[in-house]
Amino acid sequence: MLTATRAHAPSSLQWISLITAAFLVLPTCYIIYVALTAAPTVWSRLWSTRIPELLWNTLSLAAGVALTTLLLGVSLAWITVRYEFPGRRVWEWALALPLAMPTYVLAYVYAHLLGMGGPVEQGWQTLLGPDARLLSPQSFVGVTLIMALDTFPFVYLLVRGALLNLNSSFEEVARVCGVSLWATLWRVTLPLIRPAIAAGLALVILYVISDFGAVSLLRYQTLTYAVYQQMTSRYDHTAASILSLLLVVMAIIFLVTERWFRQRSRFYQTSGRYRRATRHHAGPAGTALITGYVVLVFGAAFGIPAAMLIQWSIEAIAQGALDTRFLGFIWNSSFLSALAACGAVIIGLPLAYLASRRPSRLNLACLQAAYAGYALPGPVAALAVLVLFTHFVPVLYGTVAVLLVAYILHFLPVGLQSMEPALQQITPNVEEVARTLGCTTRRTLRRVTLPLIRNGFIAAWVLMFLQTMKELPATLLLRPVGFDTLAIRVWLEASEEYYQLAAPAALLIVILSLPALLLLVSKDWRGRDQEVVT
Amino acid sequence: MDLAAGQSPVLELRGISCAYEPNRPAVEQITLTVHQGEILCLLGPSGCGKTTILRAIAGFERITDGSISLSGRLVSSRDVMVPTEQRHIGMVFQEYALFPHLRVEKNIAFGLSHLSRPQQKAIVDDLLTLTGLRGLEHRYPHELSGGQQQRVALARALALRPVLLLLDEPFSNLDPDMASRMRQDLHALLRQTKTTAILVTHDHDEAFSMADRVAVLNRGRLEQFDTPEAIYHVPTTPFVADFVGQADFISGVVTNDVVTSEIGEFPNTQHLATGTSVVVMIRPDDIHIVPTKGADAHILARQFKGSENVYTIQLPSGQIVHSSESSLSIYQVGTAIALRVVATHTVLFPQPLESSGKKDPGHGNAPPP
Numbered sequence: 033m034l035t036a037t038r039a040h041a042p043s044s045l046q047w048i049s050l051i052t053a054a055f056l057v058l059p060t061c062y063i064i065y066v067a068l069t070a071a072p073t074v075w076s077r078l079w080s081t082r083i084p085e086l087l088w089n090t091l092s093l094a095a096g097v098a099l100t101t102l103l104l105g106v107s108l109a110w111i112t113v114r115y116e117f118p119g120r121r122v123w124e125w126a127l128a129l130p131l132a133m134p135t136y137v138l139a140y141v142y143a144h145l146l147g148m149g150g151p152v153e154q155g156w157q158t159l160l161g162p163d164a165r166l167l168s169p170q171s172f173v174g175v176t177l178i179m180a181l182d183t184f185p186f187v188y189l190l191v192r193g194a195l196l197n198l199n200s201s202f203e204e205v206a207r208v209c210g211v212s213l214w215a216t217l218w219r220v221t222l223p224l225i226r227p228a229i230a231a232g233l234a235l236v237i238l239y240v241i242s243d244f245g246a247v248s249l250l251r252y253q254t255l256t257y258a259v260y261q262q263m264t265s266r267y268d269h270t271a272a273s274i275l276s277l278l279l280v281v282m283a284i285i286f287l288v289t290e291r292w293f294r295q296r297s298r299f300y301q302t303s304g305r306y307r308r309a310t311r312h313h314a315g316p317a318g319t320a321l322i323t324g325y326v327v328l329v330f331g332a333a334f335g336i337p338a339a340m341l342i343q344w345s346i347e348a349i350a351q352g353a354l355d356t357r358f359l360g361f362i363w364n365s366s367f368l369s370a371l372a373a374c375g376a377v378i379i380g381l382p383l384a385y386l387a388s389r390r391p392s393r394l395n396l397a398c399l400q401a402a403y404a405g406y407a408l409p410g411p412v413a414a415l416a417v418l419v420l421f422t423h424f425v426p427v428l429y430g431t432v433a434v435l436l437v438a439y440i441l442h443f444l445p446v447g448l449q450s451m452e453p454a455l456q457q458i459t460p461n462v463e464e465v466a467r468t469l470g471c472t473t474r475r476t477l478r479r480v481t482l483p484l485i486r487n488g489f490i491a492a493w494v495l496m497f498l499q500t501m502k503e504l505p506a507t508l509l510l511r512p513v514g515f516d517t518l519a520i521r522v523w524l525e526a527s528e529e530y531y532q533l534a535a536p537a538a539l540l541i542v543i544l545s546l547p548a549l550l551l552l553v554s555k556d557w558r559g560r561d562q563e564v565v566t
Numbered sequence: 567m568d569l570a571a572g573q574s575p576v577l578e579l580r581g582i583s584c585a586y587e588p589n590r591p592a593v594e595q596i597t598l599t600v601h602q603g604e605i606l607c608l609l610g611p612s613g614c615g616k617t618t619i620l621r622a623i624a625g626f627e628r629i630t631d632g633s634i635s636l637s638g639r640l641v642s643s644r645d646v647m648v649p650t651e652q653r654h655i656g657m658v659f660q661e662y663a664l665f666p667h668l669r670v671e672k673n674i675a676f677g678l679s680h681l682s683r684p685q686q687k688a689i690v691d692d693l694l695t696l697t698g699l700r701g702l703e704h705r706y707p708h709e710l711s712g713g714q715q716q717r718v719a720l721a722r723a724l725a726l727r728p729v730l731l732l733l734d735e736p737f738s739n740l741d742p743d744m745a746s747r748m749r750q751d752l753h754a755l756l757r758q759t760k761t762t763a764i765l766v767t768h769d770h771d772e773a774f775s776m777a778d779r780v781a782v783l784n785r786g787r788l789e790q791f792d793t794p795e796a797i798y799h800v801p802t803t804p805f806v807a808d809f810v811g812q813a814d815f816i817s818g819v820v821t822n823d824v825v826t827s828e829i830g831e832f833p834n835t836q837h838l839a840t841g842t843s844v845v846v847m848i849r850p851d852d853i854h855i856v857p858t859k860g861a862d863a864h865i866l867a868r869q870f871k872g873s874e875n876v877y878t879i880q881l882p883s884g885q886i887v888h889s890s891e892s893s894l895s896i897y898q899v900g901t902a903i904a905l906r907v908v909a910t911h912t913v914l915f916p917q918p919l920e921s922s923g924k925k926d927p928g929h930g931n932a933p934p935p
Contacts, residue, residue: 461659461663464624464650465722467624467626468624468656468657468732469677469723469726470654470677471677473649480665484665
């Protein structure tokens, strides 16, 4: 319910959100400007050489990963919410663990495991003769699987949350109407959780499009990787901008489509009676199948890579890899990630609040502006921020501030994806009643709105912290001289195929991400449905 | 009202209008007063603007014309808009809007943060007893039944001792059986705490059983503002007559100082000139039927309502009227009957019938020009 009072006067919040949005689109606009003012010869050269291949590689990879994560994420969420099987409570949160594993870590572990002469291929050849070939981690299928194993928890967690919040009466009504179990799933349950699926897939696809770590280590040519190469090996910022423009256009088209679907199914939380669906026992064969499936996915996405990292780390530590330099990397990583996550939550709040509460064209546009940041791949965000800073505030060049701005620009959309649903579930009446009880707008925000959205915002903070911790290309390009983070060490050493040397830093990234992840999956975070669980 | 003697009214609406879109007012020219201790009902079909009025009083909607005063202080006009939190009103929403993250006691104490802990606890304790919620103070809203949630919302609104309590369809989310009991409880509670209240409803039974005075609204306009008895027995517009209970409208003509109609003669209460065409409103409880062989009216249908039987009767002209009989008087459909009409509660309207209704300046509190 939009109140007439509020529609009249633009508040200070409105101005803050407008200014924020303007700053967030500035880098994108700059890239577009550079690309559009480039000489036609540069365009035609790129069109005739690199672009078709890069476009195909990027799009097919995004589609492949999306499809795989859709299957993995939805099936796993369904299994863990609706079935009872041995160790269900453990698997429930274990399936979120791959979020702590950056793509480049997974990529480097699998590059070694499945690579030529790797342990798996040796075993395979012992069985089938010396000419037997396995799936190459550098192939399309290889890269797709590695990235899907890493990103499926986005879909899994969001769909799981939606399923837990689903009032089972909807399904029961359908069954009473004589609709079969499968038809109910198809016609009632899936449409109800579609916003969650859409939000999860949006995260996955944008992640794949802008991923740098895995494709750079597996040498799979995507647009993002090409942008980095143009910037570092050829110093060709114009060509990099043109390639970026393609990426930006792709991402915007996708974001608009996704938004459109989500607008059509905005679910306000209904008060009143609520019942959660009961869990089924699948029978001995079914239970074995379910457990096997869960163990397989978990093993591939986290179990085996983590075991490899531990083994390599032990070997590396025995050779003296832990020293004071290493402590410095740890501090740099945690400090940067926490700062970036806090900054992004503060900046994202007015945007998400206004878009959900006063969904005027202007406010929705401001929110879209914040999403534009994710359309910039890491290297491009780095380039744009760098050039803008050197132009307007050269004093800050080469400081951590530049890096933070790039992080916030790049990862704010991840946070907004969790902040928005949290805001959407508060009914305006709850805030209005606080006003009748003597609270000013500001006090209402502090005493009602903020506590209610707290869980969604914790989730947002955690997701942004995790992402920043793993961030590679922007850090590579913008870090102050000699300022190494854990992610940088892993990438540098893995590129040179020093598997053991890279392992301690990689393992630490995973371990440092764990407390944050625990917070995400803990009971309190589940609290989206805190108010309806009985 | 005696209570009001020598005091300014708690609430005064003077010719207020609200519009969500320019030129399409949601409510227009509403004038009402509410006195200390009074319970007022805003009654009308959905979309008549009653919730808009409530939200305007609460300060959630801006008014485009007129003024709203609370305890003699101007709070809303074209240029004045006192924020909700400074109006000292309480509100119970249709969906209760309990804070899902707070336990019952914290919900009730929400507005009391300016008081010390012991003071807060004392007030909360009183309200828990008053609303019969003792023992539930540590529960979360989702652990309560609908009726309990409503009582928490009520206790929360009463905690600050508001000058005026606003209730938006408070019974619409409750089971009908529960609702009638809750109505009595709420009425007793409001009286006991001497609370001045405005209640929005679309249910005339609810309005009649709760209110000291009822304001009937239709399409954003005030149709009639009077006591429940007057609204029922002396409706000033056909809309009100029809909305607050079953009514039949029979055409008649004024002849020799009486109104002649198909079912008999009625007094010409409005002293209309001979020859004027009028419509007579008559309620089922004013018409009684007597089975009579050879009579030209007959029973078309019978509806058993437990405490009464409502008969649908067709007159020779085809006109339909209704009659309410005791639950034991059972006649077959098709029985020929004679009508006996008790003419005391009939109301005359000049022809032609208009559902939008024209106000009769002789009755009710019509807005000043």
